[in-house]
Amino acid sequence: MADAVDRVLSHLTLNSGQFHELSMRNRVVLSQLPLSLTVLLIVTGSLLFHPLVLQDGLFRVGVALQVFILLLCILLPWHRLPYPSFLIIPLLDFLPIGLMRHGAGTEITGVGLLTVFPVIWLAASGLYPRRLLAVGFFAALAIVWTPVFLTGGEITASSLTQSLLLPFIMLGIAVTIRVMTASMMDQQRVVEEKDAELTKLLAESGRRERLLNTIVNSVDVGLLAVNETGDPVLTNRKLQQFQALAAEDGGTSHSEQDLLIYQQDGRSVLPAARRPSRRAADGQVFSDYLLWWGQQPNQRVLSTSSRLMTDQSGSREGSVVTFNDVTELVAALNAKDEFVSTVSHELRTPLTAIRGYLELLMAAPDVPEHVVAGLEVVSRNSDRLHKLVLDLLAAAEGSPDIRPAPTDFPALVSQRVASARERNQNPAVRFEEAGQQGITINCDPGRIAQVLDNLLSNAVKYSPSGGTVTVTVQSGEDGVECRIADQGTGMTAEEITGVFSKFFRTSAARNAAIPGVGLGLAISKAIVERHGGSLTCRSTAGEGSTFSFRLPVHP
């Protein structure tokens, strides 16, 4: 009941949104109701205070017509009639109002003001604005003038102008309502357009969300998006599978700190602060961060990466972490290293025997000269083979053992440059030394000599048309730096990115058949990093390369 009252009040207070949702019949009845109720009020008032008025024939006809018009509003099949046909009701309303006004005479004044109801209705309809304004004005005029003409009295200018106020008031009201209605209609149109746009946008965003969900759940990579406080805002199906794999005792907690995540040995638990979503929540950006998820025999190796998410103003909104299963790749790489290591070990034993017997043969007396020359060739090649086997073993070993000792670093560098000068068979290559003297650091001199030999021999090997190899030693606050710069073939930016990978060779090196297998730099980098230092490369194709390594004073 309260609801119904609310609805009626809401319609009566011109809640246009709800009003337009009603059926045509209800709208017509509701629009007629204020006039009908006011007439009812007048009739009741007349019954109580002016019973004489009710005896007037015209007044009665007017009231009856009002009732008849209300019935028309209720009974006519409005939904089948053309839309503007409802206008007939306010137009008809003028007749009973005129009759009632005349009938009420001077007993009840102000009945003519009822004209305001049809006038408002016509103006608020928004249809035929000018014509309906004129109709309202002339109808009100007719209501006040008709009695003047019909009563047979004298028609004077004063009798005609006396009641002109009513039509003009009605015209003013109609114009005001018309202006207000027009602006309301404009506003409503804007709101409706916005509403349609919003509905379209919502549908589009729903479509995009479904598309995104389908993609996110169909990729073979685990995905996690976290907000700036580290709370997950999105996970995909693949990540949930990884989490189930690493959940303790098949438990249901998929919270990262409860998962069984291990370090490279597959057994040491990864501390909470180094877990990927914790690092991502701290705003760290990382790539190829390898983690061992779950326990054997179902353990998987996941490569994780994190990127920042930013909002329109560029401030951090969170991060996206990806989890890629690289178990098979890691297993293949381990198998390759194992193979290289086994083969190298197998090669080393017969090679040692060959080299031993070679030495014996070369030292034997009475060996003819041409045989000695042949044995020297065999010896040189077996040395190369031996170095290659040692490189392969070192590469398979990964992290070399070092035995640091106080070392005069510039002296070590000079010694290796002198040795390189001796071995250099390209007269177009010159060596130059620059930099400081007398810096003692703690390093493994044998291993660092290996690094220097490799960098110096590369500088010569990859300078086939000659040039200067400049070796500079400098000490800094945190250690020493050695730079070896050549003017040789150089490398492209893309080649530089792979230069420290095992078995990497540039196409120029392969095409020119420069001997090498692509292990020297990988081993050198491992040695320098084992000392706590770094090895870097700058190079320009056709201009030359500079390899620099830094070593801390104490590794």
Ligand code: ADP
């Ligand atoms: P190797 O020299 O035995 O092939 P390295 O690991 O020492 O192996 O070098 C890897 C590759 O890097 C080389 O094959 C060569 O293509 C490139 N490279 C190394 N040093 C230089 C240099 N100084 N100038 C140009 N290219 C170089």
